[in-house]
Every structure is written in C-alpha cells, then in structure tokens.
Amino acid sequence: MTTPGARPIEVLLVEDDPGDELMTREAFEDNKIGNTLHVVRDGEEALDFLYRRGAHTQAPTPDLILLDLNLPKYDGRQVLERIKSDPDLAHIPVVVLTTSSAEEDILRSYKLHANAYVTKPVDLDQFIAAVRQIDEFFVTVVRLPRPYPMQR
DSSP states (O other): OBOTTSOBOEEEEEOOOHHHHHHHHHHHHHTTOOOEEEEEOSHHHHHHHHTTOGGGTTOOOOSEEEEOSSOSSSOHHHHHHHHHHOTTTTTSOEEEEESOOOHHHHHHHHHTTOSEEEEOOSSHHHHHHHHHHHHHIIIIISOOOOOOOOOO
C-alpha cells in the first residue's frame, strides 16, 4: 500500500525486542505492504534517526512511527514527549505499540499526544493482524501530510 502519489510510506519502528521486530516485519511482508520499514532499537537511536544524527544523517522523515514504551536509554514516553513537543516532528502520527495494558500508560501516552495506543497481542496471528490494521488505517483511511524537510 502506498500513498495516493504512489510513494511508499516511511515507517519507523522503535523496538528493542528482536522477536517483536521480526513479527512486525512478517506482518509487513505477509500483507504485501510496500512501505519502507526502518528499525531502531532504543530511544536514543530513535531521536538520532528523527534528528538525522550519527549513523542516521540520511534518514528520511517517517510518515508513521510505531513506538514501544519499554526501551533502553530513553523510554518510549520520553521519545513520545520529545516528538510531540517539537514543531518539526509533532505532525508525525505515533502509534504506541507495547506490551503494557496498564491504564496509567494508556492515559499518559494520550496525554503526550499519541495518535493511537495498541497493546501487542501475544499470539503471532493476532500480532500480525494488529500491525496490518494499523497500516491499513494510517495508509488507506487516514490522509497523511506530505513530508517536508526539517528546518534544522
């Protein structure tokens, strides 16, 4: 699936669990999703990707971010707060995709302006279905803004 202009969607997955990364990749492949999936493994690397620092100087601006909450270095809450408080990044939809179903995590994520909160299913088929639904919603149903260069 691509945007109306036939451009693949750039998806940033912020995930430290290799198993969850693999399941997300499988969901993209099984669904024949033509989007580009970029993976970073901790909060610091996520910010480096978003601000094009270090090894990520050529990183594209993502159209969608799938963000785990429980990350090393900076946790997902800190990353979400940073994204949504930066005028150059705040427009990017962020879906919190995490194992936590704690009410306080859900509430805090929405207070930090997450666009959606999804608790990761443990079952592989349900996990793949959840990722497909996220992709279909944000790629097919929702109209995303065209990417524009950051002002940095």
